[in-house]
Every structure is written in structure tokens, then in C-alpha cells.
Amino acid sequence: MAKLVESVELKTNFYTYEGVVKALNGVSMAVNHRSTFGLVGESGCGKSVMVRSIMRIIQEPGKIESGKVLVFFNEERQDEAVDLLQQSEVYMEHLRGNQISMIFQEPNAALNPILSINDQISESFLIHQRAELREKVIADLTRDINASPSPLKKFQLALFERQTKNPNDPFVKVLSKFPILKRWEKPLYKEATRRSIEILGKLGIANAEQVVTRYPHEISGGMKQRIVIAIALACNPILLIADEPTSNLDVTIQAQILELIKELKEKYISSVLFITHDLGVVAETCDRVGVMYAGNLCEVADVQELFRNPKHPYTFALLTAVPKVEQEGELASIAGSVPNLVDPPSGCRFHPRCQHAMDICKTTLPPTKEIADNHYVACHLYNGASFVRGL
Numbered sequence: 067m068a069k070l071v072e073s074v075e076l077k078t079n080f081y082t083y084e085g086v087v088k089a090l091n092g093v094s095m096a097v098n099h100r101s102t103f104g105l106v107g108e109s110g111c112g113k114s115v116m117v118r119s120i121m122r123i124i125q126e127p128g129k130i131e132s133g134k135v136l137v138f139f140n141e142e143r144q145d146e147a148v149d150l151l152q153q154s155e156v157y158m159e160h161l162r163g164n165q166i167s168m169i170f171q172e173p174n175a176a177l178n179p180i181l182s183i184n185d186q187i188s189e190s191f192l193i194h195q196r197a198e199l200r201e202k203v204i205a206d207l208t209r210d211i212n213a214s215p216s217p218l219k220k221f222q223l224a225l226f227e228r229q230t231k232n233p234n235d236p237f238v239k240v241l242s243k244f245p246i247l248k249r250w251e252k253p254l255y256k257e258a259t260r261r262s263i264e265i266l267g268k269l270g271i272a273n274a275e276q277v278v279t280r281y282p283h284e285i286s287g288g289m290k291q292r293i294v295i296a297i298a299l300a301c302n303p304i305l306l307i308a309d310e311p312t313s314n315l316d317v318t319i320q321a322q323i324l325e326l327i328k329e330l331k332e333k334y335i336s337s338v339l340f341i342t343h344d345l346g347v348v349a350e351t352c353d354r355v356g357v358m359y360a361g362n363l364c365e366v367a368d369v370q371e372l373f374r375n376p377k378h379p380y381t382f383a384l385l386t387a388v389p390k391v392e393q394e395g396e397l398a399s400i401a402g403s404v405p406n407l408v409d410p411p412s413g414c415r416f417h418p419r420c421q422h423a424m425d426i427c428k429t430t431l432p433p434t435k436e437i438a439d440n441h442y443v444a445c446h447l448y449n450g451a452s453f454v455r456g457l
């Protein structure tokens with residue numbers, strides 16, 4: 067499988083008054099073209115910091131210290147990669163929303179309460195696909211003028227053509243500055259609205275024409291998350307990053323949103339990077355899984371392989387802690403809690419909670435090894451002949 071995005075030894079710290087939070091401790095992982103990668107782990111293990119580092123949206127007091135974030139735009143040419151950590155902020159602004167989109171856990175935080183749904187989805191088209199919208203408007207105006215000439219349409223067409231030739235045309239800029247004069251751009255806004263309704267239709271929203279006229283407080287939580295997905299999809303991203311997109315929704319809506327993301331991935335997006343702490347969600351939606359613990363990736367495998375054949379003691383413990391229908395008696399849990407990353411345990415960060423810890427685990431970070439085809443584990447149990455430990 068060809069890689070789409072790869073992080074190489076990515077390290078991110080937060081410089082807090084308490085000390086330096088070592089949130090990512092050199093994480094290497096890859097999301098392939100046309101696949102869904104699930105990143106799992108307990109709260110605080112670094113999943114969100116990982117995707118924020120990939121998108122380069124880590125804010126103060128955070129800092130990406132080292133590593134690479136490679137994007138392989140061309141599936142065929144895997145020797146050509148762009149390192150996002152070496153690009154300018156202007157490049158990143160263009161990339162975010164155009165090629166990589168992100169949806170967050172809390173749709174309320176992503177939506178502006180004082181703008182209508184139409185304004186919010188249209189804005190995404192107007193920012194990221196303005197040139198394409200303009201082309202369509204020029205084609206429509208030309209066709210209309212040929213059918214029945216109109217001085218207003220001719221004026222609008224001339225301005226749009228002028229803008230295509232020179233996006234910084236001073237005359238057009240002046241006209242776009244004043245609300246009353248800005249009305250010449252109306253066809254552009256109309257086209258953005260048409261596309262907003264169309265995209266809601268693609269998301270299976272029945273009365274999209276009415277939904278776009280509403281405000282966030284007038285729609286349900288599940289609908290809000292669909293709107294956020296519509297905004298993320300507006301620019302045909304090659305990678306959709308979904309950070310716990312269903313954690314605040316009730317189970318039926320959760321299932322619908324997961325189904326929707328799966329369907330959209332098949333039809334419109336190349337790949338999805340799914341952040342969750344729910345292994346059930348991973349089993350439902352992902353092809354490949356990475357298990358994170360305290361800023362390290364401890365195991366990566368295809369989803370079926372990981373569920374059938376977990377190797378890392380932490381993965382094993384996570385799977386054991388999933389409640390089963392036939393379960394009787396107490397639920398299994400992982401003893402202890404995720405460590406404070408200001409002062410993480412030495413060696414393998416999981417060793418204080420690991421039933422199989424050996425002396426070497428306390429001093430040395432385990433290397434990542436491929437223990438079966440495409441199945442990687444970072445654990446000293448697999449450094450020698452210690453498979454016998456019975457995982």
C-alpha cells in the first residue's frame with residue numbers, strides 16, 4: 067500500500083509552569099492512500115497532540131521539537147514527499163482545508179452561533195474554491211447573456227473575467243470593499259449556496275434547502291456534526307482527520323455518523339485518520355490501527371490482526387478491558403493511570419503498569435520491530451526469545 071501521510075520520529079513538548087510535558091516521544095506512523103487509520107489509547111496518551119502536530123496547529127506553550135511529517139501526494143511516486151515541518155505558514159494555510167481537513171469532538175465549538183448553516187458551509191467554498199466557483203459563474207453568465215442579453219449580467223461577467231486575469235485588480239478590489247457595491251458578486255454567493263445544499267444532499271440530509279437557512283442552535287447535535295463534516299468535505303480533502311467525532315453524541319446518532327464517514331471515505335475522500343479511545347469504533351471503521359501510550363506508539367497492525375493477535379501488553383490490556391455481552395462478574399480494568407508526562411517513567415513508559423515488565427523495561431525504550439507481516443510492536447518481550455510470556 068502507498069503512503070499518504072507519514073510522521074517520522076515526531077517529538078512535541080509543552081513548556082508549562084509545572085515543567086516540560088513530553089507529549090510526543092518520537093512517534094513514527096503512516097496513513098496509506100485509500101485507507102482508514104485508527105489511533106487509539108487512553109485519555110491523555112497524546113492522540114490529539116499527534117494530529118495537531120501533523121496539521122501544525124500546536125499552540126503555545128507547545129512546540130514541535132523534531133521529526134518529519136511527510137505527505138506523498140502522488141500514490142505512484144513514493145520517492146516524492148513534502149515535509150510539512152519545512153513549509154511556510156502560507157503553504158500550511160492552503161493545505162489545511164484544501165487537502166487535509168479536520169473535524170473535532172465538539173461541533174458546537176466548530177460552528178459559529180451567529181452565522182447561518184449556509185454562511186458557514188459557503189464560507190468554506192468561498193475561501194478554498196473561489197477560482198472554481200468563479201469559473202462556473204462565468205460559464206453560467208456567458209450562457210445567460212447569449213440567451214438573453216442583460217446589461218447587469220454583462221457588467222458582472224466583465225468584473226469576474228477581470229478578477230480571473232488579475233485577482234488583485236484594484237478596481238474590482240474597491241468594488242468588493244463596500245457592501246452596497248459588493249452586490250455584483252451575488253452570483254458567486256449563489257453558486258456557493260447551491261454547492262452547500264448539494265453537499266448536504268450527499269450527506270443524506272433530506273430537506274437541505276431548509277436546513278441551510280437555520281442557525282446552529284436550531285438543529286440537533288447529530289445534525290451539527292453532519293454540518294461540520296460538510297464544511298470539512300467542501301474542498302474534497304485527500305485526508306480527513308476525525309478527532310473523536312462521535313464522543314458527545316448518543317449511540318444511535320453515533321452509529322449514523324460512523325456509517326456516514328465510512329461511506330464518504332469510499333466515495334469522496336482518499337483516507338481517514340480516526341482518533342478514538344473506543345476499540346469498538348476502530349473495529350467498525352478502520353483498516354489499520356495504531357495503539358498509543360503516554361506519547362509513544364506501542365503497536366501498529368491491520369485491524370483484524372490486532373484484534374486476533376495483540377502483542378503489546380498494553381494493547382492486550384485495552385482489549386481485555388472492553389466489556390463483552392456475555393460478561394459475568396467484574397469488568398477488567400488496567401491497573402494504575404496514564405503517567406504525568408512532565409516526568410514520565412524511564413525506559414518503556416508502560417512498565418509501571420505492565421504485568422510482564424523486566425529489568426530492561428525500566429531503563430531502555432524498546433525499539434519498534436516488525437514481528438509479523440505489517441505488524442509492528444515496541445516491546446522488549448519481542449526483542450529476544452521471550453514470546454513464551456504468554457500474551
Ligand SMILES: Nc1ncnc2c1ncn2[C@@H]1O[C@H](COP(=O)(O)OP(=O)(O)OP(=O)(O)O)[C@@H](O)[C@H]1O
Pocket residue numbers: 080082087089107108109110111112113114115116126127128343407
Ligand atoms: N496546551 C497544553 N498544555 C500543556 N499540556 C498539554 C496541552 N495539550 C495537551 N497537553 C498534554 O499532552 C498530553 C497528551 O494530550 P492529548 O490531548 O493529546 O491526549 P489525548 O490522547 O488526545 O486525550 P483525550 O482522549 O482525552 O483527548 C497530555 O499529558 C496533556 O496534558
